[in-house]
Amino acid sequence: MTIIKPLGYIGKQEITATADRLLAQIEASAIPPKWPQVADRAADFLQLDIQWERFDPVRDGVVAAKIYPDTKEIYLNEAFPLIVDSSGFYQSTLAHEIGYWLLHVDSDNVDIPATESDRERVFLCRNLDEQIIKVRHEKTPEEWREWQAQYFASCLLMPVNQLEEVRQGRNLTNWQHLKAIADELGVTISNLCNRLQDLEYIQKTSNSNRLYPGKKMRCP
Structure with missing residues (x-):
């Protein structure tokens, strides 16, 4: 049993509804969402742990963040200039990883011991012109996940x-x-x-x- 959902079509309407539902849940909690730190508040609400680490470019590539679903940890790359210098890019990156968690992780199976493939599988937030929201039918499965997560980020923020x-x-x-x-x-x-x-x-x-x-x- 895997904690990663099979890739499927998730349209803008469903992604928007997912982000709106999360915001409504946070609004009903003791600490409502607050701009401009709404991604931080969402991570706290979902109990996703945020860590900073200097990524190894050989091992990880040139990426801003990654998420380990089985431990509910989001790692941000402290060697990635934009994420350190731009609060807007930081919020977008964090919201992007939250999008992965809500759209692509089967949270019901998170507490089940992960397989070796799950432990090795991380989601990467790449700096591809800030993930401009364009729907291109020739996308690879990985690119579709990237698009879905970044569209979620825009809806959340x-x-x-x-x-x-x-x-x-x-x-x-x-x-x-x-x-x-x-x-x-x-x-x-x-x-x-x-x-x-x-x-x-x-x-x-x-x-x-x-x-x-x-x-x-x-x-x-």
């Missing part, structure tokens, strides 16, 4: 109700306003823009930094 709250009185096509929102939510500006584009709040051409209102902003 930037739920629609929170975006609606922080965007009040701000212009989403103004970079300075976006920077202020990103700081308030504890995310990177690129992750915020990807999320806003995915939700159709804004549009951005690939060869320009100019932003345009999306369908949601144009609706009365």
Whole structure:
């Protein structure tokens, strides 16, 4: 029996519902979620232990984090510059690993002694242009897991109700306003823009930094 779920299709609606359900559970607890440290609060709520370690690039590759499901431990790479220097990238990385835990780990089997293959299996959070949220049908199984975990991270860190709250009185096509929102939510500006584009709040051409209102902003 394995603690890793077989890879299956998990769409945006289901991933969003998983993140929203976790936020609702935390909200009902003694310590509700708080931005910009919502990923830390989620890890505490799920009793996932956070450790820092200098990864061996030969053994682990160039990665920011990994999770050991059988011990409920998330290890963050203290030698990975972005995760140390950017609080937004740290939150995204931690939320990404939480996504692995909720979407890909069979938590009912965590207490069952892990097989050797499970002990060796870790999930890696790679710095691939901050895991831009794009659905490409040619993805490998590992890339699909990466996409699912990172989409979960965006839903956890930037739920629609929170975006609606922080965007009040701000212009989403103004970079300075976006920077202020990103700081308030504890995310990177690129992750915020990807999320806003995915939700159709804004549009951005690939060869320009100019932003345009999306369908949601144009609706009365």
